[in-house]
Amino acid sequence: MAKINENYLKLQAGYLFPEIGRRVSEFVAANPDKKVIKMGIGDVTQPLVPSVVKAFHEGVDEMAKGETFKGYGPEQGYAFLREAIAKNAYQDNGIDISADDIFISDGSKCDTGNIQEIFGHDNKIAICDPVYPVYADTTVMSGKTGNYNSGYYEGIIYMPCTKENGFIPNLPTETPDLIFLCYPNNPMGTVATKEELKKWVDYAAENNSIILYDAAYEAFITEEGIPHSIYEIEGAKEVAIEFRSFSKTAGFTGTRCAFTVVPDELKAFDSSGKSVAVKPFWNRRQSTKFNGVSYPVQKAAAAVYTEEGKKEVTEVIAYYLENARIMKESLTEAGYEVFGGVNAPYIWVKTKNGMSSWDFFDKVLNEANVVGTPGSGFGPAGEGYFRFSAFADRESTMEAMERIKNLK
Numbered sequence: 001m002a003k004i005n006e007n008y009l010k011l012q013a014g015y016l017f018p019e020i021g022r023r024v025s026e027f028v029a030a031n032p033d034k035k036v037i038k039m040g041i042g043d044v045t046q047p048l049v050p051s052v053v054k055a056f057h058e059g060v061d062e063m064a065k066g067e068t069f070k071g072y073g074p075e076q077g078y079a080f081l082r083e084a085i086a087k088n089a090y091q092d093n094g095i096d097i098s099a100d101d102i103f104i105s106d107g108s109k110c111d112t113g114n115i116q117e118i119f120g121h122d123n124k125i126a127i128c129d130p131v132y133p134v135y136a137d138t139t140v141m142s143g144k145t146g147n148y149n150s151g152y153y154e155g156i157i158y159m160p161c162t163k164e165n166g167f168i169p170n171l172p173t174e175t176p177d178l179i180f181l182c183y184p185n186n187p188m189g190t191v192a193t194k195e196e197l198k199k200w201v202d203y204a205a206e207n208n209s210i211i212l213y214d215a216a217y218e219a220f221i222t223e224e225g226i227p228h229s230i231y232e233i234e235g236a237k238e239v240a241i242e243f244r245s246f247s248k249t250a251g252f253t254g255t256r257c258a259f260t261v262v263p264d265e266l267k268a269f270d271s272s273g274k275s276v277a278v279k280p281f282w283n284r285r286q287s288t289k290f291n292g293v294s295y296p297v298q299k300a301a302a303a304v305y306t307e308e309g310k311k312e313v314t315e316v317i318a319y320y321l322e323n324a325r326i327m328k329e330s331l332t333e334a335g336y337e338v339f340g341g342v343n344a345p346y347i348w349v350k351t352k353n354g355m356s357s358w359d360f361f362d363k364v365l366n367e368a369n370v371v372g373t374p375g376s377g378f379g380p381a382g383e384g385y386f387r388f389s390a391f392a393d394r395e396s397t398m399e400a401m402e403r404i405k406n407l408k
């Protein structure tokens with residue numbers, strides 16, 4: 001008799017973004033004349049930049065000729081991309097990460113979920129509340145939790161991020177084995193200073209924990225001195241895995257390319273208490289279950305690190321950050337309390353008069369025809385908040401803000 005993985009039955013409703021999509025489709029079907037502006041899911045709208053497109057075309061052309069055609073590539077990614085990442089994202093910034101520590105993948109969503117598989121079921125996981133839902137849902141899927149109970153899964157250590165603590169989690173009172181951190185933060189748009197990250201690195205070292213550090217939004221950091229990588233902190237190579245992505249950095253949400261960094265120094269423990277290097281486990285997982293990202297996509301991703309590519313990508317990020325600035329200003333003028341949006345493409349807004357997140361979602365959709373994401377969808381501590389993403393085009397961003405300003 002085939003048995004399903006009953007952990008899936010513990011999951012609540014649908015995954016957040018498809019659920020929003022469903023509600024929006026219903027609204028559009030009932031109101032075909034309304035122009036809906038989408039600021040819900042953090043999906044980019046600006047096209048791939050010229051250098052990336054050129055490299056992408058070249059990659060496809062190579063696949064079209066017998067002499068340059070490529071079949072399976074290395075599961076870890078092509079050396080040219082791993083080397084470009086090691087140099088540009090790390091070594092040029094004084095961080096000692098080598099190409100061999102870098103694993104190319106088709107997305108940080110997949111990697112942050114898949115990484116759980118190389119760690120035992122009895123690991124205790126800590127996540128922020130609110131949080132990017134993938135960390136919680138994949139923890140449930142991988143069998144590391146009990147049931148869902150009043151907004152929380154039993155067995156997960158939740159670290160509330162509220163206005164009172166500046167949306168920065170305190171160290172947990174119960175010691176976790178794995179700690180998910182995301183900076184710049186999705187959904188709250190906050191960043192962690194060097195001191196803040198050092199506190200976590202030291203804590204992980206003291207407790208033999210591992211930090212799963214999602215830096216998918218690092219390219220949006222505008223302020224000096226904010227770390228772009230956890231490896232800027234001394235000792236982090238011993239305690240952290242870092243996830244980065246080309247999705248938001250270079251418009252690859254539809255093209256798919258990301259990478260995960262697992263340094264040689266990172267160790268976990270076997271059941272006898274002996275320390276074992278983590279990297280070979282991730283390598284084994286990837287080479288067994290993954291056949292790499294397509295060659296043209298990896299060529300396109302490498303072009304992000306050319307002189308032209310860097311310039312072009314920076315301009316696109318500046319465009320989204322200008323959207324964020326406009327949104328922050330307009331929402332503040334409209335009387336909302338607004339957070340984030342300076343070093344991140346997300347604006348975290350407090351609803352007025354204690355309105356619930358989903359009530360605000362309905363109000364904004366029905367009356368302003370704008371889609372955002374209810375804060376409570378990211379966790380109970382997000383109740384009463386709402387997330388707007390800054391990835392729409394400029395005209396839509398301005399129109400959406402005008403409509404929200406006119407809400408009664």
Ligand code: MLT
Binds near residue numbers: 040
């Ligand atoms: C989000 O809106 O939180 C992100 O776009 C989702 C993702 O990157 O998977």
